[in-house]
Amino acid sequence: CHGAKPPPNPEFTLKPKKKKIIQQNEGVPATPCPPCPELVWRSCVGQHIGAERMMVCSDKSQFSCENLCGNPLPCGNHYCTKTCHAFENQLRGSEACEDCSLPCQQEREPACPHNCPQRCHPGDCPPCKVLIKRSCHCGAMVHVFDCIYYNTLTAKGQESVRSCGGPCHRKLPNCTHLCPETCHPGQCTNADKCCKKVTVRCKCQTLKKEWVCQDVQAAYHLTGCHPKDIPKTQFGIGLIPCNSDCKSKVQVVESELQLRKSRVTEVQEPDTEKLVRKRKKRRERVLESKETTKLQKIISRAKRLLLYVLIFVILVAATYCGYKGLLWLSDWMNEVDERRQRYSRMK
Numbered sequence: 471c472h473g474a475k476p477p478p479n480p481e482f483t484l485k486p487k488k489k490k491i492i493q494q495n496e497g498v499p500a501t502p503c504p505p506c507p508e509l510v511w512r513s514c515v516g517q518h519i520g521a522e523r524m525m526v527c528s529d530k531s532q533f534s535c536e537n538l539c540g541n542p543l544p545c546g547n548h549y550c551t552k553t554c555h556a557f558e559n560q561l562r563g564s565e566a567c568e569d570c571s572l573p574c575q576q577e578r579e580p581a582c583p584h585n586c587p588q589r590c591h592p593g594d595c596p597p598c599k600v601l602i603k604r605s606c607h608c609g610a611m612v613h614v615f616d617c618i619y620y621n622t623l624t625a626k627g628q629e630s631v632r633s634c635g636g637p638c639h640r641k642l643p644n645c646t647h648l649c650p651e652t653c654h655p656g657q658c659t660n661a662d663k664c665c666k667k668v669t670v671r672c673k674c675q676t677l678k679k680e681w682v683c684q685d686v687q688a689a690y691h692l693t694g695c696h697p698k699d700i701p702k703t704q705f706g707i708g709l710i711p712c713n714s715d716c717k718s719k720v721q722v723v724e725s726e727l728q729l730r731k732s733r734v735t736e737v738q739e740p741d742t743e744k745l746v747r748k749r750k751k752r753r754e755r756v757l758e759s760k761e762t763t764k765l766q767k768i769i770s771r772a773k774r775l776l777l778y779v780l781i782f783v784i785l786v787a788a789t790y791c792g793y794k795g796l797l798w799l800s801d802w803m804n805e806v807d808e809r810r811q812r813y814s815r816m817k
């Protein structure tokens with residue numbers, strides 16, 4: 471029932487099978503054949519090339535070889551690592567290939583640092599939906615973008631989308647003002663073309679004028695110093711020259727100052743230390759007296775009261791004594807009179 475040499479390839483093994491069927495059909499009317507003793511090459515259940523075995527044709531038993539299955543998995547990226555097994559739905563005792571449980575390892579397109587969230591899958595990865603944060607150029611706010619959206623923009627598109635749309639408000643490098651442009655990438659351009667108004671004064675600060683900042687900067691450059699080195703409080707001072715009435719004002723002011731100074735020095739120079747001491751003493755006294763006045767008042771009142779009482783007592787005592795004295799004197803006089811009368815009687 472066989473051709474001369476059955477080839478090992480399964481595609482070719484089909485042909486003799488057909489032949490066999492035809493032959494069997496033909497042989498039905500006759501007596502059944504004995505089991506075919508012919509030796510044939512049979513492939514393993516995994517259909518591995520080079521693993522065929524020589525078998526008796528009538529022996530229909532299946533065998534697996536020692537190779538790994540190696541069938542491509544549905545993920546499209548990996549191959550089955552089970553040992554040789556029959557494919558699903560192919561024969562009795564068939565077995566499914568293994569499941570790929572690896573995470574997706576494909577490079578994202580467009581490239582980004584985030585891994586694909588799916589398990590190993592065929593075809594392209596889904597667009598990256600990871601949220602990424604990007605601060606605006608002036609630093610006033612932080613944007614949140616989908617990775618895929620931000621990643622597919624051009625460099626220019628990314629820059630424009632990152633602008634907050636508000637005023638830049640970064641401090642300009644050459645002056646005391648803030649950038650008036652809308653939030654922009656890179657350095658603040660036109661730093662030397664600032665249009666803010668600056669009050670410019672003369673050295674003595676009596677004259678003042680309004681200048682545009684860029685003119686102030688230009689004036690500083692002309693004098694040979696950089697406007698960024700000028701402190702904020704000094705910005706614009708001394709840029710216009712003092713004129714004549716400004717000078718006279720200054721002289722008046724200065725002379726007044728000098729006069730005051732000289733007066734002060736005249737008074738202070740002779741024995742300034744003594745003066746200071748006296749002042750100190752005075753201050754101390756004042757302080758002490760303030761503290762003692764209350765007590766003193768109370769004491770003086772008490773003293774006055776005591777004095778009145780004393781005078782009163784003395785007066786009372788004096789009148790009492792005077793009265794007694796008078797009584798005693800009259801008594802004594804009476805006695806003396808009596809004695810005299812007695813003497814005269816005795817005589």
Ligand SMILES: [Zn+2]
Pocket residue numbers: 514515516517518521534535536537554555
């Ligand atoms: Zn095999």
Ligand SMILES: [Zn+2]
Pocket residue numbers: 543545546547548570571572590591
């Ligand atoms: Zn896989």
Ligand SMILES: [Zn+2]
Pocket residue numbers: 539540541550551552555566567568
């Ligand atoms: Zn397999």
Ligand SMILES: [Zn+2]
Pocket residue numbers: 582583584598599600617618
């Ligand atoms: Zn991403």
Ligand SMILES: [Zn+2]
Pocket residue numbers: 574575576586587588591594595596
């Ligand atoms: Zn993926």
Ligand SMILES: [Zn+2]
Pocket residue numbers: 606607608609610611633634635636638653654
């Ligand atoms: Zn901004």
Ligand SMILES: [Zn+2]
Pocket residue numbers: 638639640649650651654657658659
């Ligand atoms: Zn700016």
Ligand SMILES: [Zn+2]
Pocket residue numbers: 642645646647664665666683684
């Ligand atoms: Zn400015």
